[in-house]
Amino acid sequence: MRAQADERHPDLRAALEHLLSAGGKRVRPTIVLLVGNMLGGNPDRLVTLSAAVELLHTATLVHDDLIDGALLRRGTPTLNARWSPAATVLTGDFVFARAAKLAAETESVPVMKYFAETLAVIVNGELTQMFTSKGIANRDNYYQRIYAKTASLFETCAYTAAMISNAGDETCETMRQFGYNTGMAFQIVDDILDFTSDEGTVGKPVGSDLLNGLITLPALYYIESHPGNSDVDELAEGGYADPQRVARLVAAVRASDSIQKAMGEANRFVDKALAALSAFPAGNEREALIELARYIVDREL
Amino acid sequence: MRAQADERHPDLRAALEHLLSAGGKRVRPTIVLLVGNMLGGNPDRLVTLSAAVELLHTATLVHDDLIDGALLRRGTPTLNARWSPAATVLTGDFVFARAAKLAAETESVPVMKYFAETLAVIVNGELTQMFTSKGIANRDNYYQRIYAKTASLFETCAYTAAMISNAGDETCETMRQFGYNTGMAFQIVDDILDFTSDEGTVGKPVGSDLLNGLITLPALYYIESHPGNSDVDELAEGGYADPQRVARLVAAVRASDSIQKAMGEANRFVDKALAALSAFPAGNEREALIELARYIVDREL
Numbered sequence: 001m002r003a004q005a006d007e008r009h010p011d012l013r014a015a016l017e018h019l020l021s022a023g024g025k026r027v028r029p030t031i032v033l034l035v036g037n038m039l040g041g042n043p044d045r046l047v048t049l050s051a052a053v054e055l056l057h058t059a060t061l062v063h064d065d066l067i068d069g070a071l072l073r074r075g076t077p078t079l080n081a082r083w084s085p086a087a088t089v090l091t092g093d094f095v096f097a098r099a100a101k102l103a104a105e106t107e108s109v110p111v112m113k114y115f116a117e118t119l120a121v122i123v124n125g126e127l128t129q130m131f132t133s134k135g136i137a138n139r140d141n142y143y144q145r146i147y148a149k150t151a152s153l154f155e156t157c158a159y160t161a162a163m164i165s166n167a168g169d170e171t172c173e174t175m176r177q178f179g180y181n182t183g184m185a186f187q188i189v190d191d192i193l194d195f196t197s198d199e200g201t202v203g204k205p206v207g208s209d210l211l212n213g214l215i216t217l218p219a220l221y222y223i224e225s226h227p228g229n230s231d232v233d234e235l236a237e238g239g240y241a242d243p244q245r246v247a248r249l250v251a252a253v254r255a256s257d258s259i260q261k262a263m264g265e266a267n268r269f270v271d272k273a274l275a276a277l278s279a280f281p282a283g284n285e286r287e288a289l290i291e292l293a294r295y296i297v298d299r300e301l
Numbered sequence: 302m303r304a305q306a307d308e309r310h311p312d313l314r315a316a317l318e319h320l321l322s323a324g325g326k327r328v329r330p331t332i333v334l335l336v337g338n339m340l341g342g343n344p345d346r347l348v349t350l351s352a353a354v355e356l357l358h359t360a361t362l363v364h365d366d367l368i369d370g371a372l373l374r375r376g377t378p379t380l381n382a383r384w385s386p387a388a389t390v391l392t393g394d395f396v397f398a399r400a401a402k403l404a405a406e407t408e409s410v411p412v413m414k415y416f417a418e419t420l421a422v423i424v425n426g427e428l429t430q431m432f433t434s435k436g437i438a439n440r441d442n443y444y445q446r447i448y449a450k451t452a453s454l455f456e457t458c459a460y461t462a463a464m465i466s467n468a469g470d471e472t473c474e475t476m477r478q479f480g481y482n483t484g485m486a487f488q489i490v491d492d493i494l495d496f497t498s499d500e501g502t503v504g505k506p507v508g509s510d511l512l513n514g515l516i517t518l519p520a521l522y523y524i525e526s527h528p529g530n531s532d533v534d535e536l537a538e539g540g541y542a543d544p545q546r547v548a549r550l551v552a553a554v555r556a557s558d559s560i561q562k563a564m565g566e567a568n569r570f571v572d573k574a575l576a577a578l579s580a581f582p583a584g585n586e587r588e589a590l591i592e593l594a595r596y597i598v599d600r601e602l
Contacts, residue, residue, distance in 0.1 A: 067387040086368040094424045101417035116402035123394045
């Protein structure tokens with residue numbers, strides 16, 4: 001990933017270095033490498049694909065943080081917190097370009113198509129979110145949104161890793177299901193952490209989704225079971241913009257069984273991911289994928 | 302190109318429709334189709350490649366206009382003049398994604414690589430421009446900038462069109478030269494038009510490059526031959542930000558022989574483009590490419 005900034009000018013190299021040094025869990029490239037290794041894929045092509053998916057993810061984060069005006073990501077300042085909006089837009093574009101180049105270097109046309117389609121799904125999801133009224137509780141919208149935001153790329157990771165490992169159609173489809181289900185679980189747990197973590201751990205303010213008018217799964221469960229609550233009723237009228245009201249709601253959601261219900265839902269997705277893996281013979285990579293799927297829900301604790 | 306918005310939500314379709322209805326000369330897809338037809342390429346793949354290059358170009362314009370705060374393009378309001386910056390960033394990203402998908406649909410890995418590399422060159426050029434001091438006259442910078450901004454994509458159009466038409470290496474290289482030289486000429490003439498046109502024709506304010514601190518070829522010639530001029534000397538000190546000073550300079554450049562010198566330079570690039578074509582047997586497509594290369598310089602008149 002670092003090599004992608006070579007020979008460009010120092011400012012761009014510094015920006016990329018900053019983005020990459022912020023770290024992150026690197027879950028997406030891990031899925032690519034584990035799935036590909038399990039299926040006997042070529043290590044070089046898998047590393048190339050891994051770098052491509054992580055850079056695609058990084059590029060979307062750069063534009064996301066700019067759009068949301070987010071100043072912290074993973075506990076360190078975002079690019080837009082330090083650079084101009086213009087430089088941030090272009091750096092995101094540059095990272096997209098490098099992700100596309102790496103995807104092309106897998107030498108697989110189907111991988112390229114999946115890549116481009118996934119980027120369209122992610123961006124379309126963000127645009128939909130932007131044009132959707134804030135503070136509205138809608139379970140269908142929620143699942144569509146977390147698919148576009150997270151599960152689509154997880155799906156692409158597992159699917160394309162199987163594809164470039166020359167797996168058969170059925171195996172590719174099973175891996176797609178593994179990716180989809182871990183992705184859905186991952187985003188649900190992320191949404192739970194927005195309620196349960198403290199700012200120091202999660203690297204951004206607690207309750208930030210709600211403050212942005214975004215009703216995630218824990219809030220959905222709470223809203224569905226508290227129809228008379230005035231804080232709940234006011235959300236759709238713009239109540240999400242009131243920090244005191246949101247602080248009360250966050251405390252109420254934390255104290256309720258909504259967190260547990262959301263974790264139950266995340267666990268159901270993980271169970272489906274594990275069921276997909278059961279079709280494969282036991283081995284180090286399968287065990288590692290099982291661990292990864294379990295980690296997705298356990299990291300909350 | 303219009304089909305790329307299908308099944309997405311109405312706002313995005315409206316945005317794409319707006320972008321495409323603004324028209325433009327469609328020079329880049331014309332090069333793809335003429336080069337490909339001359340070399341006997343598959344018409345369907347050439348149409349796909351044409352749409353891909355024009356959408357790539359469109360996406361970079363969307364982000365460019367946002368960054369420059371440009372309110373008019375081709376005489377119609379830019380996307381950022383009507384939408385929020387956030388929606389504009391994402392719409393540009395979406396158009397990138399569709400361009401990448403179309404490029405993948407050419408089923409050619411080398412085309413994909415060229416595409417991704419060209420996007421990196423374009424974006425890197427814009428970042429370089431952003432981090433370069435304004436109002437400074439530097440001929441090397443100028444040629445590097447117009448290569449990154451324009452000639453790189455023209456080059457990619459002609460080269461990839463030859464590639465997917467299964468032309469040999471030598472033919473591909475000759476076509477690359479044709480694309481490079483027409484692209485350089487095209488941008489020089491664009492830069493001349495920024496001095497010589499009226500706002501109604503060019504669709505943006507006259508002298509806008511100079512007002513943005515951008516010293517293009519006509520200004521370079523003028524500056525080089527008027528070292529004592531106080532308006533010239535003040536440019537690097539921030540004089541470009543003074544509209545009256547810039548208006549004086551624009552009038553002076555127009556009245557000088559700098560426009561003619563710059564046209565001479567554009568014509569030299571066109572001559573090289575025509576020389577590249579001379580290697581091919583006469584025929585309708587070759588004649589059309591000759592016409593296109595001549596049009597690039599003649600449109601100024």
